[in-house]
Amino acid sequence: MGTLLSDLRFSFRQLVKNPGLSLTAIVSLAFGIGATTAVFSVVWAILMNPYPYANxxxxxxxxxxxxxxxxxxxxxxxxxxxxxxxxxxxxxxxxxxxxxxxxxxxxxxxxxxxxxxxxxxxxxxxxxxxxxxxxxxxxxxxxxxxxxxxxxxxxxxxxxxxxxxxxxxxxxxxxxxxxxxxxxxxxxxxxxxxxxxxxxxxxxxxxxxxxxxxxxxxxxxxxxxxxxxxxxxxxxxxxxxxxxxxxxxxxxxxxxNDDFLKDLGGTLALLICAVGLLLAIGCGNVSILLLARGTARQHEFAVRSAIGASRQRIVRQLLTESLMLALTGAALGVLLSWKTIQVITDLLPKYSFPHEAEIRLNVPVLVFSVLISIFAGVLFGMWPALQFSRPNVSEVMQSSTRKIVGNVRGRGVYNALIGGQIALTMLLLAGAGAAMEGFLKMMHAPLGYDPHNVMSVGIPVHDGTYKTWESRVAYFEQLQKKIAEVPGVKMTSIAHNATPPANGFEMKAEVLGESTQSERKIRINLVDPQYFPILRVPLAQGRIWNESENHNAAHLAVINETMAKQFFPNGDAIGHSIKMAELKPEPPYFVGTQGSDDWMQVVGIVADKKNDGLSKPVKPEAFIPNTIAMGMFTQILVRSDASPLTLLHAIKLKVSSVDPDQQVNGQVDDLEHWISSQQEWQNEHLIAWLFGAFAVLALLLASVGLYSVVSYSVAQRTNEFGIRVALGAQRGHVLKIVFSSAIGAVAGGMGAGLVLALASSKLLAHWSEHSVRDPLILVGVTVVLGVVALLSCVVPARKALGIDPMTALRYE
Structure with a gap:
């Protein structure tokens, strides 16, 4: 027990003596363990054990x-x-x-x-x-x-x-x-x-x-x-x-769980890859630092061996130091994973995973991540001990007492670890760049309508109420009239099923005069004539039906430009008639006018707007008077000069004044938030945000690790640089020595990273709008990584230039 306590005290002194190296190693492990445990815990909860139901x-x-x-x-x-x-x-x-x-x-x-x-x-x-x-x-x-x-x-x-x-x-x-x-x-x-x-x-x-x-x-x-x-x-x-x-x-x-696997499985697989790379980078960071420190302690091992320390004693001491580092990093990683799980859960698309899933810290995943990290720390902490615990004492004592680079094999391992770390960081940066570019493109894609200061107020109809067409028309029109009276409301529109960017019922449509075999699917939207001005969708040709025609359920239709081009390539859509045979009333749940499934004359064409999500092409769609067919639910669009959500309570009071038993839907959003609630938007947001965060962490770990190793190298070669400067070495020569210790590994790692990014482009392109083969992304991440690597070496290099020869010659 006394020997163990002695080892622990000495290990603690060693960690305190080199705070930069110790903190870098601990933080590297903490980030790797925290992120990996969090993501795998989320994956476990969603994919492996999501439901509490029997069988x-x-x-x-x-x-x-x-x-x-x-x-x-x-x-x-x-x-x-x-x-x-x-x-x-x-x-x-x-x-x-x-x-x-x-x-x-x-x-x-x-x-x-x-x-x-x-x-x-x-x-x-x-x-x-x-x-x-x-x-x-x-x-x-x-x-x-x-x-x-x-x-x-x-x-x-x-x-x-x-x-x-x-x-x-x-x-x-x-x-x-x-x-x-x-x-x-x-x-x-x-x-x-x-x-x-x-x-x-x-x-x-x-x-x-x-x-x-x-x-x-x-x-x-x-x-x-x-x-x-x-x-x-x-x-x-x-x-x-x-x-x-x-x-x-x-x-x-x-x-x-099949639907959730389809919606979120690819995203989670990508995040698993990302945190796996981050954990590998963190372990690589620790490995590089421990190898560098172990190699630099050859003289210490020789002295210990010369005064009688056994190989077993030296190995046990380094094992204690490595375990202390690994366990400290693991403990911080556990704390970090708790917070990271909550962050990831908040970013998950709301309806993309089973709400029954209990997303919490998963103990088996945590144990696995900690064991991997401890294994890496112990392996690369023990390597120098096993290599140098039986040194040639006379050879080591006669050589430089402070030398970080040993033999050719040691330099090869050291450069391979730095290169691997840089390569993995570059792969993460390339993936993050592709994800962010895809997300930004989605955010700035033309919508074809103006969602600003517009909200969609959902109003359900209770079972057994407003069973007839006349009563339901009167109720909806009265609701609209009352809501329009609220101070601050600029315009209102009834839109049963037409809130973009994903709207409409998909139905088969026939064109009068064409064979029924040419039936094609279109999106049917039940709206009033105010729908187009409230969303600022421009009229391209013809006209919109008026309020009187809407009240009387006139058999008129307005189509979008995509439908006009596909169904009427000769440009003669106006005046043609279309029919949706599936638009049949089923009272009391779906009420409509006589002949709601009959022919409707096309009287106008409007510009295209998004109707099948944010990233998919616009589908053919037709707009018909909302009174033709009405279900048990309606939506009233409200445009205001300020944020429309501030008017929601007043609108609820107006709805209640029409019928005290009816109410506004519990979830009401403005149309800008409606966009951000779309599954594809949330998936892209999750990938871009987390992949970007992991890439930044990887870049930070790689840069700090490179900086620490180069700084450690300069510190170990203080007397060498002092002698060189005393003998007249030029600044450029000293800089060349410092940079040459890392430049080869960095360049090799960047080259390997480019190869990995290109090789994995198909996989990454599956979840991102843009491929990492995009030259701008590859050039961008190369420049960023190159600049960060350069800065990581500049500070230690400047330190080497500032060494006083007299101080260096006295340096122990």
């Missing part, structure tokens, strides 16, 4: 693939759900619907996300309630009104009841109906992000459609499920064609 490996969504290879969902009626459960490949199935509900208690109703579930749903999902109970089959018998009970989501319980455990048995009023609270779900139960869960009334209604989730029987493969269920789904399509997004399709089951 979630056998839970599947059902999807369709149309003839164009696009994946779509579909809905089933309650009778179809009951028929589906009888399939021999299905163990169980549940259905889910949803409505916006309100809870009163303030000056305006609070919007709630109500999730209506079949009474077997919570047994299916297998997550026990945190308090009370979940839904049970006795809560809803088929064909009968369900019990007036409700289960609270965890976030709503904390938000509305401050986490009060005594809520069980209390009443809550939702849309003026009393419900008894029977349970509270745990934090990880977030199905459909529900605020409240209540049983759905199961009827033989042939119109109302639901999401249906299935669990396959043990041993049933996806291929077997697809083959067994596709004929049944085809039959369901014949029964209710409007619930299916395609006439011809291929059916498939999709795992719970």
């Amino acid at each position: 979630n490996d056998r839970m599947y969504h059902m999807r369709l693939w149309d003839i164009h290879g696009r994946q779509t969902g579909f809905g089933l009626t309650a009778p179809q759900w009951q028929e589906l459960k009888k399939s021999p490949v299905i163990e169980d199935a549940f259905l889910v619907g949803g409505w916006n509900l309100t809870v009163t208690g303030s000056d305006v109703p609070e919007d709630l996300n109500g999730v209506y579930m079949s009474s077997n749903s919570m047994n299916f999902l297998g997550v026990p309630a945190l308090l009370g109970r979940g839904l049970i089959p006795a809560d809803a018998v088929d064909g009968q009104d369900p019990q007036p009970i409700v289960v609270l989501g965890n976030k709503f319980w904390h938000r509305h009841y401050n986490g009060d455990p005594s809520v069980i048995g209390k009443n809550i009023q939702l849309v003026r109906k009393n419900y008894t609270i029977v349970g509270v779900m745990p934090p990880r139960f977030t199905w459909e992000d529900g605020d409240v869960y209540t049983p759905e009334k199961i009827t033989q209604d042939p119109v109302k459609a639901y999401y249906v989730g299935i669990r396959l029987k043990p041993g049933v493969t996806r291929a077997q499920a697809n083959a067994a269920l596709e004929p049944l789904i085809v039959e369901f399509q014949k029964q209710s064609p409007s619930h299916f997004g395609a006439d011809k399709f291929r059916f498939t089951v999709v795992g719970l």
